[in-house]
Amino acid sequence: MSQTKIPLIGVVGCGYWGSNHARTLSGLGALAAVGDRHADRAATLAATHQVPVLSLEEMIADPAIDGIVLALPPHHHADAAIEALEGGKHVLVEKPIALSVSDARRVVDAAARAGVVAMTGHVLRFHPAFERLMELIGAGELGAVRYIHSHRVGLGKFHAENDALWDIAPHDLSLILAITGERPDQVHGEGSAMLNRLSDFAHLHLQFPGGIRGHVFTSRLNPYRERRLTVIGSKAMAVFDDMAPWAEKLALYRHKLWEDEAGWQSEMVDPDYVGIEDGMPLTRECRHFLDCIATGAAPRTPVSEGLAVIEILSQGTVRHD
Structure with a gap:
């Protein structure tokens, strides 16, 4: 072609x-x-x-x-x-x-x-804020990544086949897999079914071979919307907040932490908002698909990643009668 x-x-x-x-x-x-x-x-x-x-x-x-x-x-x-x-x-x-x-x-x-x-x-892999976050991590701006947690909550979208875990968590699991570069070796899930047999709230606790830990919280019975991924590193912390204004979607926190004779101390600082280029994630994803077809390049989000996400979801699924 x-x-x-x-x-x-x-x-x-x-x-x-x-x-x-x-x-x-x-x-x-x-x-x-x-x-x-x-x-x-x-x-x-x-x-x-x-x-x-x-x-x-x-x-x-x-x-x-x-x-x-x-x-x-x-x-x-x-x-x-x-x-x-x-x-x-x-x-x-x-x-x-x-x-x-x-x-x-x-x-x-x-x-x-x-x-x-x-x-x-996995469209959020193509969000300019997440792409920039990956660049910061790769450049060592956060130091060694220690912990990742995500909150993706809101109201509605009740599917007959999918609970909150299967419908919502794939977004953040794909981001966490990209950041860690490995699959978790321990997965624990907790869910609560309020309306019927399908979980409306779900927590996933993840531990990775390299020592990184992660936590995913999803809900479709929440009074407000939140779309936030937080990455804690040894040098800095970053927050990708997709509900924030475009100029504030990616924040870098260089809080100071130190240990003295009184124990661990901290000093909070204002965030540095990281500039990101404009662009719709779905447009970037579709263009990437077209480019891969035209050039033969491997896609950023192959179906093997989809399999990895489903393996995690299956390990963390809580069944309800």
Whole structure:
């Protein structure tokens, strides 16, 4: 494939997130078709972006379509992804890529056999604030990372198949895996089901082989929204707050800590707000998918990362009768 050619992508799933993908890919000149089992929903989105409505099978059979984005109910992701991969199409499958470790492994195995781009939709990995945070960590600005904790809470989005852990935690687990560069060797989960059998609150406690510890808190029964990732290092602390104004989304705290005869002491300082470039994470993610297809580069968020997240979720899942 010529590197100057924009790959053409079909989007399967025309709900909220699939519509966002379609709009973004259309803006990049890469949208080829949309599809959804709800014909009226697909027709409306197709008319908006002036592309045809095609089924997954029709997209796979169309040689002009290079890749497929899957934004389906999660229990359909694995089978649809495998079908597209076995059809030779590049795939971006939204999180979670499956609802079981065995199905996620099937997706990873199918991608390896197909030899195409197979990417998980961990969109926050492409947020400019997180990219800048990774640069700071790589440059040693935080020193050695010791502890990571995330809070992602809000009200609503009650799914029939997914609890708060499976629906919300993948975002932060993908960020934590990127920061640590390793998988946890200990996972402990706690959940509370208030409305039905599915947890509306969930905690994950993580310990990594290198000594880093992590904590993830998710809730869909919270009176306020919070989207915050905090990284504690030996030299400084950083906070990625996605609810903050753009200029304040990434804060670096160089609090002073020292030990004297009276014990440990501290002195708080005002945060330094780190400048980040403008850009929508989904646009950057879709452009990355297109670039990987065009160049053959490995994706930043391969389906193997989606598998790693599901393995952690499975270890931390709390069952309710």
